[in-house]
Amino acid sequence: MKLQKHWYKIAAVLILLYVLVAGLLVPLKPGIMSVEPYILKSNSVNKIAVEGYNSHYTEEEKTLKVWLKLDSLKGIEASNVKVIDDNNLEATFSFGSRFPADKTTGTLLVHSENDGTAVLPNFRLINQEQVGSQSTTDGAVTNLPNIFYTKPGWQFPFRPLLHETIRNTFFHVAIWMAMFFLATVSLVYSILELRNHNPLTDIKAASFTSITILYGLIGIATGSIWAKTAWGAFWTADVKLNMATVAILVYLAYIILRSAIQDQDQRARVSAAYNVFAYLAMIPLIFVIPRMSSVDSLHPGNGGNPALGGEDLDNALRYVFYPSIIGLILLGIWMSNLRIRVESLLNKET
């Protein structure tokens, strides 16, 4: 067995093992699951129940601080914090004066020394008139102290709604990237086939395309499961889903086209031309149309949503996300090579 020929298979297995282990076992940062009620009124005593995730409120009771952030400088501190258990606490905001008129939402911050700061945005603020004569003016807008930081160490970010499903980034997003790589390889083989006719390049292009389709189907399936938990339905009217479906249909037509033509020479030429056409028609479908701000999309980076990268693609995610792409590409090449061998053996038989 020659090692030079097989190194990429070993690399694929090792990288994917690392992705599975790290991607599923590295914990999430402490976060805030829910707050009840999700609203804060002025001129009254607000008791809110906070449910934390991966938090250690009982251990951290002494350093626990709850703040409502109004902007990058100003905030209101909770007058009283009562810890119920590790994941539940009750904070009291009593706020006498009115909220600044231009502020309708605030951000809830729960900070402790070892857990860092957990954040819940879009907390609603409501101004109401003073009821009765009792004054509750012990809370006021003050400057935010400079104590907030996120928990150091290798943990995946906690995002509202996504929670643990953020790990699907390593599988759902990475498999689409790998799919594009394989489709590009197949395109290159198709161009080679058009320039110098060689039965082997035709088989290579077809094999890479079939693995591309497989990856596309897995990409749709993983995305569908993710959509069920994050958006509430297996299929939504998202433009990216529609375009991905069209792209899969275009590639399925490639397979049907190949089986419809008997003559080997003609099949090679027609399917290579179709592959080039399909690839170039697929690029605007997936890269351009969903990115326009005029369309509705729930995907990050599409339909005017903020893009993946920046805030969303945390460094902790990158350590697993990039290796996952490489591992899936290597696995795809491995599978394609197996198909190439099967196809060329079948070719010899006939």
Add this chain to the structure above:
Amino acid sequence: MQSVNRVFLLLKKDITLEFRSLYAIGSILLYVVTTVFIVYKAFGTLEARTWNSMFWVLFLFASMNATLRSFSKTSSENSFFNYSYINPSEFIISKILFNLLFLVLIASLTFVVMSVFFEHPVQDFSLFSSGAFLACVGASILCSFSSAASTQGASNATIMSVMSLPLTIPILLIAIKISLQSMNLINDSTISSDYMILGGIILVMFGVTILLFPYLWKS
């Protein structure tokens, strides 16, 4: 300039051949009237949205039927002659232009016949016709490409529909959106970007067809 002349010469030849037999125009007329009549008997009246979808479905299948034969007409001796005397890009451009004329005819015929049986819901006529025209351009490029690919050797209608149907989806989706806008069924202020996407797709397809056709032609 000379190649433009040659393209128009080829186009003129196709049109002359067509008018000599009138077979294609007649069959399209029959097709459109029959399908619209079936739709009329099946639906009775049509809402604007249904009108729009029926129009595009009828247009799609009529255009498939019509452009399928744009290469199968040429016999093998004839194509050998073409191959040795005509530049492939000029040939495919003349075919695209011919199919475009044909598709515009089909679209307007479908529109007129449907307007006779049902009242047409189009409010902004320039928007509707420009969207339909762009869809015709895209579909003619696509149909010329796939009929060129499928009619080499054993001609096969299945191959052509397999090749062109999934690829027409993006063109038709945008055209349907533009026509919905023209009927005031949706209100989209960014309709100009749809024109840009459609134009971009058409340009890409045109370039790729010109590049790939010489390879498809050799048989």
